[in-house]
Amino acid sequence: MIRNKREFVDYFENNIRPKYEGEIEKVALIEERFQKYRTVGIAIGLLFFFFLVACNIVFGVSGVFIGFFVLVGLLTLYARIRAKFIKTDSKDSIVTLSSYGSYNNFQMASKKPILEEIIPAVLPNFTYAPSKGITEKELKNTSFFSEKILDIAKTDDAIIGNFNDKEVRVSEVSIYRVEEDKDSRREIKFLDSLVVEVDMKLDSNVELYLTYKTYNNDSFKASNRKTLHEISLSNLYVDQHYRVLTNDSVVTNKLLQPRNIDKLVQLMERTNKYISLGVKNGKIMLVVKSDRDLFEILTPENFNPDVIWEEILIVLDTISYVEQIGLDFKKAQ
Numbered sequence: 001m002i003r004n005k006r007e008f009v010d011y012f013e014n015n016i017r018p019k020y021e022g023e024i025e026k027v028a029l030i031e032e033r034f035q036k037y038r039t040v041g042i043a044i045g046l047l048f049f050f051f052l053v054a055c056n057i058v059f060g061v062s063g064v065f066i067g068f069f070v071l072v073g074l075l076t077l078y079a080r081i082r083a084k085f086i087k088t089d090s091k092d093s094i095v096t097l098s099s100y101g102s103y104n105n106f107q108m109a110s111k112k113p114i115l116e117e118i119i120p121a122v123l124p125n126f127t128y129a130p131s132k133g134i135t136e137k138e139l140k141n142t143s144f145f146s147e148k149i150l151d152i153a154k155t156d157d158a159i160i161g162n163f164n165d166k167e168v169r170v171s172e173v174s175i176y177r178v179e180e181d182k183d184s185r186r187e188i189k190f191l192d193s194l195v196v197e198v199d200m201k202l203d204s205n206v207e208l209y210l211t212y213k214t215y216n217n218d219s220f221k222a223s224n225r226k227t228l229h230e231i232s233l234s235n236l237y238v239d240q241h242y243r244v245l246t247n248d249s250v251v252t253n254k255l256l257q258p259r260n261i262d263k264l265v266q267l268m269e270r271t272n273k274y275i276s277l278g279v280k281n282g283k284i285m286l287v288v289k290s291d292r293d294l295f296e297i298l299t300p301e302n303f304n305p306d307v308i309w310e311e312i313l314i315v316l317d318t319i320s321y322v323e324q325i326g327l328d329f330k331k332a333q
Contacts, residue, residue: 126161133158
């Protein structure tokens with residue numbers, strides 16, 4: 001087991017860098033070419049738009065038909081320029097972006113084997129499992145966010161495993177709200193977050209949320225979720241920044257004792273992040289506002305043991321905090 005940063009740096013330089021550095025360089029080259037293709041695509045789109053306007057002015061309605069045939073020609077040209085195959089410097093290495101469906105899928109396929117090797121080496125009993133993170137449906141089934149805010153939840157990285165005999169899931173989630181009108185539909189990012197779940201085997205009948213007022217402004221007096229209601233903890237900090245939603249005010253007052261609120265505030269001060277807390281199905285859940293995208297290791301700058309170790313400590317520190325809160329909650333039940 002790797003116990004400190006020095007051991008991790010040694011492990012990384014001796015095992016990970018020699019094995020994957022060539023892959024990182026290849027991905028960086030593909031990224032550079034992909035950006036060029038995207039720039040060409042935008043340029044072609046603008047060129048067609050202005051050409052169509054000019055045709056309409058000069059030729060009238062017939063200009064639209066001319067523009068259509070020009071568009072077909074431009075798209076054919078773009079397909080040839082972009083190419084389905086992106087050759088790397090390796091003689092026998094050809095990457096087909098189209099086989100991955102999207103550039104994001106290509107990135108995930110590139111970093112997955114690296115993180116599948118690193119995570120268990122540093123966090124025994126944990127695995128990197130991006131497809132097993134919290135789902136949009138699961139997040140919508142909580143009350144951290146109002147229905148007006150949480151339209152779409154996209155999970156990127158995820159780690160699952162066992163910590164001190166407790167099942168844990170850590171998911172990187174981006175929250176989007178959707179604005180629609182007659183002619184357009186826009187996805188607007190509301191929050192990047194780290195969602196941490198620790199199964200503490202608490203009373204599964206109890207559901208509560210200590211969530212930021214800006215995250216959830218629904219009226220729970222007229223809510224469809226009639227089991228939840230809003231209460232006050234008579235705590236100045238909580239009353240200013242949070243809403244407390246619960247289906248059992250007696251148990252909630254026992255769980256959210258001043259010392260537990262103090263621990264939450266201390267964690268926010270230490271990490272300089274907004275944090276919301278919840279209990280559902282016996283699990284403690286934490287939603288932590290994130291200002292960085294963890295484990296994006298596919299650049300020479302981030303394929304670095306110092307960067308990766310720091311991000312692992314962020315995850316481990318958050319899991320440890322959730323477990324401690326959970327132990328306090330079990331005592332208070």
